[in-house]
Amino acid sequence: MFRTVRSCAVALPTRASTLRAYHSINLINTKPTEDYNPKTKKLLDAAMDLVPSLGFTDQALTLASRRLGYTDTTPLVLPEGPLDLIVYHLRREREKLAVASETAPADPPAAPTTPDFRTKDQRLDDACHELIVQRLKGNIPVIEHLDNALALMVQPQNMAESLSELGALSDEIVHQAGHRSSDFDWYTRRASISAVYAASEVYMCQDKSKNFEDTWKFVKSSLEARRGLQEGVGNVGQWVSFQGIASVMVIRSLMTRL
Amino acid sequence: MARHALSKAEASFITKLIRVDQAGELGADLIYRGQYMVLSRTKPEIEPLIKHMWEQEQHHRRTFNELQQKYRVRPSLLTPIWKVAATGLGCATALLGQEGAMACTEAVETVIGGHYNTQLRWLHENFPPKEERSKDEEITSLKSIVKQFRDEELEHLEIAVENDSHEARPYWLLTETIKAGCRGAIWVAERV
Numbered sequence: 001m002f003r004t005v006r007s008c009a010v011a012l013p014t015r016a017s018t019l020r021a022y023h024s025i026n027l028i029n030t031k032p033t034e035d036y037n038p039k040t041k042k043l044l045d046a047a048m049d050l051v052p053s054l055g056f057t058d059q060a061l062t063l064a065s066r067r068l069g070y071t072d073t074t075p076l077v078l079p080e081g082p083l084d085l086i087v088y089h090l091r092r093e094r095e096k097l098a099v100a101s102e103t104a105p106a107d108p109p110a111a112p113t114t115p116d117f118r119t120k121d122q123r124l125d126d127a128c129h130e131l132i133v134q135r136l137k138g139n140i141p142v143i144e145h146l147d148n149a150l151a152l153m154v155q156p157q158n159m160a161e162s163l164s165e166l167g168a169l170s171d172e173i174v175h176q177a178g179h180r181s182s183d184f185d186w187y188t189r190r191a192s193i194s195a196v197y198a199a200s201e202v203y204m205c206q207d208k209s210k211n212f213e214d215t216w217k218f219v220k221s222s223l224e225a226r227r228g229l230q231e232g233v234g235n236v237g238q239w240v241s242f243q244g245i246a247s248v249m250v251i252r253s254l255m256t257r258l
Numbered sequence: 259m260a261r262h263a264l265s266k267a268e269a270s271f272i273t274k275l276i277r278v279d280q281a282g283e284l285g286a287d288l289i290y291r292g293q294y295m296v297l298s299r300t301k302p303e304i305e306p307l308i309k310h311m312w313e314q315e316q317h318h319r320r321t322f323n324e325l326q327q328k329y330r331v332r333p334s335l336l337t338p339i340w341k342v343a344a345t346g347l348g349c350a351t352a353l354l355g356q357e358g359a360m361a362c363t364e365a366v367e368t369v370i371g372g373h374y375n376t377q378l379r380w381l382h383e384n385f386p387p388k389e390e391r392s393k394d395e396e397i398t399s400l401k402s403i404v405k406q407f408r409d410e411e412l413e414h415l416e417i418a419v420e421n422d423s424h425e426a427r428p429y430w431l432l433t434e435t436i437k438a439g440c441r442g443a444i445w446v447a448e449r450v
Contacts, residue, residue, distance in 0.1 A: 027269055027329045175330060182280060182323040184337045 030098040030172065032091040040077055043068060044088045051089070055145040056082045056152070083158055086149045090165045093138035094172055097131065101176050121230070125223045127177035132197055132219050135169065136204055140212070147205045170194040192230075196222045268384060272400070273331050274448045275377055279404075280322040281334040281447040282370060285344035286315040289366065292348020293359045301356050304421065311363070311414050318407050325403075334447045343443075347436070358432065360423035365436035367415035373444055374408035 033041060046064035054060040061075040078084035118126070139146055153162040170193040179189055199222060204215045264272070290312035298305045326333060334340065351362035381401050385392035392398070426432055 027273055027331060171330070180327045182284075182326055182333050184333075186333050187335065 028168075028171070031095050032168075033088070033095050036088075037077075039070075043070065043074060044078075044085065047085055048089060048092070051085070051142050051145060056085045056089070056142075056149050058082065061085060083152055083161070086152060087161060087165065089142065089149075090169070093135060094165070094169050096138060097135055097169075097172055097176065100134070121227055124177050124179055125227055128173055128193055128196075129220055129223055131173045131176055132193075132200060133216050135173070135197070136200060136212070136215060136219070139201070139204060143204070146201070150202065150205065166194050166198060170197060173197070188230075192226045196226060271380065271384075273329070275404075276322065276325050276329060276331045277334055278444055278448045279374075279377075279407075280319075280326045280331075281337065281340055282373070282444065283315060283319040283322050283407075284337070285340050285443070286366070286370070287312070287319045288341055288344035289348035289362070290315050292345045292350075293352040293362075294348075296349055296352035297356065297359060300352075304356060307417065307421070308359075311417065314410050314414075318410070321403060321407075325400075335450045336446065340443070340447070347439075351432075351436075354426065354432075357422050357426035360418040360421045361426035361429060361432050362436055363414055363418035364423040365433040366440055367411045367418065368433075369437050369440040369444070371408055371412045371415060374404055374411060378404050378408060 029035065036044065043061070043065055046068055047060045050060040050063055054063065058075065058081045061078065061081060062072060065072065065074040075081065116123075142149070152158060167190065170190045173193055174189050181189065196219065200215060200219045203218045204212060207215045209215075290308060294305070294308050294312055297308055325331075347362065348359075352359040378401065381397075381404065385397050385401070423429075
């Protein structure tokens with residue numbers, strides 16, 4: 001019995017490859033599930049199929065390993081059990097966003113018939129809205145267990161893992177929405193998308209509306225509120241620099257001898 | 259394009275390389291901007307010289323911004339601090355006069371030239387030209403960028419020495435302080 005446990009644990013390390021392709025996108029890992037050992041990935045995929053009925057639980061993992069013909073000790077390769085399952089769900093859904101953008105038709109969309117009056121920020125927000133909704137739709141199959149998952153993710157010992165996943169997700173969303181920055185707004189943009197996403201996920205848990213219409217509206221209004229705030233900060237900055245230049249001019253004119 | 263595997267350590271080194279060089283070129287751009295702002299008023303005769311070096315730095319900064327965005331490397335978290343510090347350094351040394359500005363250039367470019375050299379050495383050691391994966395277009399272009407920029411930074415160093423950087427007083431204190439500051443900034447920008 002003990003030999004089985006040990007041989008399984010050795011045969012199935014959770015992470016298989018430490019190598020990544022050198023490719024523009026791959027200095028950061030947009031395909032996180034490819035890092036799993038193929039057998040572990042198969043087990044997690046099978047367990048995810050059971051999550052809608054069993055939740056993110058050890059039972060789902062055990063039953064999945066039985067269905068695949070693995071021994072009952074196989075799920076021991078995932079020492080955190082339910083948390084590993086949740087993290088796998090997050091990674092798999094993030095990967096789906098990346099894959100969807102890669103397989104999207106490359107040719108540019110046809111010229112719009114009506115002129116586009118949106119500002120750059122609005123266009124970016126609309127793209128983010130679409131991506132956040134697309135990502136949240138990935139939660140629908142497991143929606144009944146989402147509150148439990150969130151409760152587990154925000155426990156102190158799991159915070160680091162959850163936050164780094166949230167960061168990776170917001171990076172994916174902001175990048176795909178077309179935001180390119182080499183400045184500090186790289187961080188503020190990702191932080192605000194993370195905040196909107198996290199709030200929307202919590203809202204989604206309690207949403208009883210048809211097809212989650214209320215959640216999509218919530219995402220839109222939160223993004224608009226954020227944009228209002230950003231524009232406000234920009235306006236204050238403009239006002240301050242105007243006043244600064246004006247005062248320099250006033251002092252210069254006072255110092256000039258007539 | 260053929261895809262060649264990068265180990266985690268290599269990916270992490272290249273990520274750091276892009277982040278620190280991007281922050282460094284941002285700093286260089288702003289140092290020359292600060293010097294240009296002051297010297298174009300106080301010493302119009304060396305204005306074209308400063309402008310020549312400044313334009314090269316702007317090109318470096320644009321190049322590393324493009325690399326940072328292409329490879330999705332996060333910029334340095336301390337970007338606002340680098341901006342203030344670099345502009346301040348440029349203005350302050352230019353206010354000391356031409357010699358002060360040139361001594362600043364000499365100190366900065368000495369450190370930066372050495373820094374680019376270290377990176378280039380790493381790239382050559384880990385991607386020796388005879389290896390198949392070193393022929394990857396992205397690796398060769400990264401090498402040639404670092405090499406070209408190192409040469410240009412060292413050209414600036416020469417310009418600075420030819421333009422009386424050694425006449426600055428207190429020369430030793432000024433250059434060594436700036437060098438230490440640059441090394442500290444490189445250490446921090448690689449990490450944060």
